[in-house]
Structures are given as structure tokens and as C-alpha cells.
Amino acid sequence: QEDKFVAGRVATLLWNLWQNRNDELWNNTKLSPTQIGHKAHQMWQRWIEANQMRSRSQQDSRMHGITTWTKPREGWIKCNEDAGFFHGRCITTVACCARNSNGELQVHRSRQYHLKLTTLEGEGLALYDAVHLAIQQGDGTL
Secondary structure (H helix, E strand, O other): OOOHHHHHHHHHHHHHHHHHHHHHHHHOOOOOHHHHHHHHHHHHHHHHHHHHHHHHHHHHHHHOOOOOOOOOOOOOOEEEEEEEEEHHHOEEEEEEEEEOOOOOEEEEEEEEEOOOOOHHHHHHHHHHHHHHHHHHOOOOOO
């Protein structure tokens, strides 16, 4: 009858007790009760933080009108592309993937360029790679 936070803390403690038991049995290592409690607390905190981040991300997506991926019509292929930037390291990454109307991955490609590009240039390069990939797959597999 406890709330989800108490239940979650108990679950992480039980998980860590189980892990400690297995480590003692299989690896001949054993943590103290204090160490187990500390490890369980850290696991619980990481879980809370991850869920808060996910919640904020979902809220940001809704606020900015970001939609989720939708399948193409039957018999069609949909190709998505994107670029990522690591300006401090002068690296641009691009990726693309094609999925069928069942959402099944057909082909994908990712590349890393040691170039510092603008967003427009990086997205353009990702689009170029997507088109090039589609041309390469023009034998009917894509």
C-alpha cells in the first residue's frame, strides 16, 4: 500500500541485496550492509534523475511541437537524416536510415567528419548522404 517512491526504494534495496548475494556466491566478493544501502540509494537517485530528464524532454518536445516518427504509406520507404556537432573537437556526425511501412529498418549509414560545420552545412551533408544511399540502393532493395 506504499507510494511508488517507497516501493522503488525497497525494490532497489532488494535488487542490490540480490546482486551482493550473487557476487558472494559466484565471485567471492561481499559488500557490507552500509555499502549495499549506499549503492541502492545511488541507484535510486540515478533512476529518479533519469525519469526527471525524460519527463522534461517530453515536456520540451510537446512545447516545441516536435512529433514522433510516423510510418510511410504501404509500399513506401521513409528516410530520416540528422547531423550532430562537436564544435570543441571540430567534428560533425551525420546519419540516415530508411524504414519501410512496417517500421522495419531497411538500410542505414552514419559518418563522422573532422570538420566544423554550421547547422545548415551539417544537415545538408546528412541529406546528401541520404540521397547518395538511396541511389546506391537503387537496385530495388530500398
